[in-house]
Amino acid sequence: MVNGELENTKKQYEIADKLDQLNPLPAYSLGVVEESKGNFKAAISYYEQFVARAASFENGYFNLAVVYTNNMDFVNANENILKVIALNLNAGETQEMRKHIINYQKETRSI
Secondary structure, three states, X not given: OOHHHHHHHHHHHXXXXXXXXXXXXXXXXXXXXXXXXXXXXXXXXHHHHHHHHOOOOHHHHHHHHHHHHHOOOHHHHHHHHHHHHHHOOOOHHHHHHHHHHHHHHHHHHOO
16 A cells, blocks of 8 residues: 555544544554554554454454564563464464464574
8 A cells, every 4th residue: 555545544544533432443443554554653552442442352462462573572462362362262373373473582582
């Protein structure tokens, strides 16, 4: 997505979020936008808002785990991936993500 389109999309989701702050989807979408721009701090904030509004929706926790991993915050990444596993009985992919987080943490500590 081109930067102008991304900014327009972000503005639309911000408007939607202001209109209905109980709806979790604008916060999730804003998290996706910020993550795609590499603004991990902002993405985390939006994903945290999302999971506060929709605590049983595992994708928010999964995205938090990804962003925390990209930020090399493995403690929070692991906490969030464990929440995904607790919410998802078919968590094979999630178990693999957890292994990736643990391995990546080990690799980065040896650098």
